Amino acid sequence: MADSAVVREYRERERFGDDVHDFFARARSLDPVARQRQADTLREELRQREADRSISAGESMNLQIALVRVTVDDPQEQADALNALGEQFRAQADQANQAWLQQLAADAQFQRYKQDERRIVEAVMAMPVIPGGMSRDAYLREQLQQAREAAYRR
């Protein structure tokens, strides 16, 4: 049964691309209500594809823009809808960026490494002679590599 589910899920992901293409090929021939309804179905499926990571952000965004263009006929309303979509993307980007910075700030291993990093850099830059005949750059890289491995092993 598990094997069947694997194949079924695979086929579902393949079908989505066909559904997208079929909709856009027929969209202009549909009445506005049917067009909107099918676009909404596609948007819901798009959300599912985003959730299971079978579609990238870039593909999703291009598709969302295309769905606006095909379902909103009035030029001003279309421009307003696209601007609203752009604002949504911008807000999501800000949110994601903040979340990542917070994650880095809370990452003990990363923060430990960054403290070691500055200490090592200052020490190596102040060394009058580099051991082993290495260049300063090579020695610095080696020391920082060791510090990273140690920080992330703990």
Add this chain to the structure above:
Amino acid sequence: MSLRRTSLAALLGGFLLCNAAPVLHAEEGDYTPLQVLLNLISPPKADHPVTPDQRLGPYPLLSNPAGFADGFKPGAFDQWQTIQLAPETGAICGNGSPYKFFLLRSAQTTNTVVYMEGGGACWDYGSCTGQSGIRGARNPNGIPDNYMTINNPGALLVSPFVGRLNLLDLVNLLNGESPQLQPLKTQQWNIVYAPYCTGDIYSGDRVAVYPDPSGQHEPLIWHHNGLRNERAMLAWLKDHLPRPGQMLSTGCSAGGTGSLTNYAARRKDMGSPRSFLLDDSGPIFSAPAGGSSTEYPSAPLFAQIRQAWGLDAANGPLNTLQHYLPTFDRSDMGSIYPALSAEFPNDRLGHTHFWQDLNYSSYSYERFYPEIANAPDEATKERLIHQLWAIDTSRLRQTTDGLNNFGGYFPQYRSLNESHCTTIVDLRNGDIQDQHLELIDFINNVLDGQGRVLHASEASDAADRAKPVNPLYVLVNQLLSNGL
């Protein structure tokens, strides 16, 4: 055992029934329908792992340590996966955070696109910190795990090479016209997405310490570690996936340049039977040591980046590149084109960029020519930049014209992203109208052509500028101009 065989037979019957149409265009590297089904149940393993020799040298292929959680799920086909690289691999982002890359695995084929993300370059405090007002490098804060699925306007610059959906002809479909663009076959391949976080066109190897010119902040410690990130990614691919039957190395902007500089090593160490390169808008212009900037406008840029990124270090990046490309002249990085052509005579290689590019060109000249930096207005600045770009591009075009297996495709202008990158967002409007060529013609010629790779250049931008306004491009440009 017999129950499993019965189950497999039933699944095969169902699968073949659902796939009644014969497999078209099956190519080297593709699996048969039966193999695809078996792959879904038992994902294929690596068949050309890293060898002991490849773990040696100045830029060894290093693997994650045993037990390291890399996040890979072999059976997660057609789902973007984040692949983590441990510090032991040598990989790291510019800010010191861990490097990772992204994989969209295909059950249908071993063929693989390695796509390198674009995103500027940096060589001092201002450009590497993402300080506003200075063209800098992407991802100064590193790469989040959910990078491929974050909705941010930068993602709008996604290339059709990255993803499964064939959205290439949506414009025609939206207008009620019939589809015209051929699908891009690599959309069904395995897709490896290398994010960019080192500001060094994936080619550097140096820990830089950049002082803050204002003196207000601690110096920036920045890891120009692009070359080692590439090596770590390559090691993982070899150790976890079957060797590609066909491999395309591509990317735009810094990703194009990175594809160019890493092609030789990747090509040789991966060992795929067939390999292709498509450098989109990441040129390495000729700038021989001692050459004047009048004759070689990119000379000041190269002097800067050679030092900042450690390119000339003993056993460093350029030394290693020459190891893989014996005819590469380290004193002139522009020699990489004829060197690649000679070293890989059976590979099909290609370069493309717009004559009116204002992005990569600005990086190349703006901060090195006071008359440009201090231009009285934007129009003058643009004119001066394009003058230098034309000198460099003309020489590159002449170089590729002399190489049978290294094509050059130079359209004039597109009203998107400062005419930078031909293969992002869609593959439209990179046409060369007077020769009845579309960009897809060049791409398909690289991937599927025979004989001399296509060479074409557009003389005038008049037809490009006369095109109607493209609402998608307007939206993308607006979002990008608002600093996102």
